[in-house]
Each structure stands twice: as C-alpha cells, then as structure tokens.
Amino acid sequence: MKFKQKSFRKIPNILAHLKGQFLLGIQITQLSSVQIEKISDRSTWDNGDSFLPNRVGKFSRVNADGKEVIRRDKPKETISREYYYTRYELHGRDRVEVEDSTWRTYERFPRDIIQPQEVHIKCIEIQNEKFLLIECDSNEDHSLYLHKLNLALELFGAELEVQIPAQDGFVQLPPKFKVVNWLILPSRTYTKEELREKIKTTISSKLRKTVKPIIEKRLNKIASYTHQEIAIGIGGYKGYVIYNFIDKGISVLESDSPNNATYVFNFSNWTELSKKTKTEIINGDLALRRIIHDQSWDMSIDQILR
Secondary structure: OEOOOOOOOOOOHHHHOOOOEEEEEEEHHHOOHHHHHHHOOOOOOOOOEEEOOOOOOHHHHHHHHOEEEEOOOOOOEEEEEEEEEEEEEEEOOEEEEEEEEEEEEEEEOOEEEEOOOOOOEEEEEEOOEEEEEEEEEOOOOHHHHHHHHHHHHHHHOOEOEEEOEHHHOOEOOOOOOEEOOEEEEEHHHOOHHHHHHHHHHHOOOOOOOOOHHHHHHHHHHHHOOOOOEEEEEOHHHOOEEEEEEOOOOEEEEEEOOOOOOEEEEEHHHHHHHOOOOHHHHHHOOOOOEEEOOOOOHHHHHHHHHO
C-alpha cells in the first residue's frame, strides 16, 4: 500500500478495517543505506532483533523521549540549572580565555511530562527476506495505534507493507526477540581517550552551547573513577551512558538530558536492565539511588565512587 500524506490525523480506512494484530513496515532492501543509518546506528540486523529507532522526526522523538507540556495555568516554579560560559582573564599582559560555569536560578511555568511510547522496531525474516516491522493491534488504545502508524510512515516512507502474524497462518514470529539498544565498550579494549570520543558521539548535537559542556563535565567526572565497562545507548537510546563499576557492584546511568538525574543501580541487575525500556529503568523503582543535578551533585558522586 502507498500513502501520499506525511502523517495521519486519523487512522486511514484501509488500516482501520484490519482486525486484531498485524505487522506494519518495509522490506529492508527497499531502504537506502542513508535511510537505514537514520533509523538506527547499525547497518544490519538479525532475525529477531528489536531496537528503539533513532530520532528521525517528531514522532520518533516523542517515541524515544516523550514530551513536556508547559502548564501556563499553574503558578511558576523556581528552578536552578548549571550553565557553561567563557570569560577572559588577564595573565600578565595577556588576555586569556578561560572556561567556567555558573548556577542560575529562575522562575518558569511547571511542566507535565508525557512518558515516551518507546515502540520498538522488530527485524523479522519472511521467506528469506528481512523486514523492519512494527507490531500493531487494532484493539489497542487508539492514540497508541495512531502513533505507531505515524511512526512507521516517518521511518519507512510512504510505501508500507502489512503482514499478518502466525496465528492467522502467514508470518512465523521468532519465539523471543533480542533487544539491541546498547553498545558495550569494555575499558580494557579502548584507551581513555577512545572511550571519551565514543561517548561524545552519543551526546546530542542539538544541545545548546551553554549546556553541552556541562553534560560532558558530568560524564567525565563519572569516568574519572576506575570502571570496568561502559555501555552507550544506540538508536533511540542515544544520549544514555551506563558506567559499570563491577568491583563496586554498581552501575551508574547518566544521560545528555539536562532534566534527568543520575541513577545508581545494582550491577547484578545490569543484564536485565539492558533489556528494559528507559521508562522502566528510570521509573521502575530499580535504582539504589537517584542523584539530582544540583550543586551537591559532585560531592554525591565522590561519596559513591571514591
């Protein structure tokens, strides 16, 4: 089937008449290498792989990150945030540029956080051809159903294919999907500089110049303590970094979002954590500790990792 529009305001009739579960997507060979790289940070997938897609447009951004709704109907709240800046100092007769940061306190309208849908893309092999597909169900919540359709249209383009799952006799689904959202970087395999550069690639290029150095400073602070392994998020998990301090028995999660906190988990849960969604990881009461990004953050990190 082929659609002319870039997004759906309502579920189109051809899809509204489908009953029960179905798979919506495209054969991988129909995608260009540029499209494939946009969808995720990998160029190939195996049958049974499942991953959160990259932030390609507004639907995939909401899918990965959720969104904030400004509540102008509520009284303003006071918040503090750290900002990076440069200034000049006189060193003898020379004016030298130096880097610094400061905390600013200001008022703003509060935000309601709408959690991300975190719909995953599945790689499924059908008659020796691989497809990238989204599992849909006409009986699911209407807004979620519509979100999946728009996500598929945004990621795969106007020519979408519908596949019917195995219970209706057509497509045999893998018995279990393998979640592929993290790239493991053992410390012994890379130099500190190589690790630092790989972590930089996961930080959003869209962060403001006053914010990005603060994020890098936090990541460098955690990385300055001896760790045995790093996992960086790929695809829709890009921007999330987990430091595994195996000898301390803990894992530390940091992200490039100025609004998020730092989370400390029991390392013994790492394997299970890596299979969960970001929302489950952060909101699932799994953390040993949640460290707010405030002026005591550095001291708290020192206490935990020293």
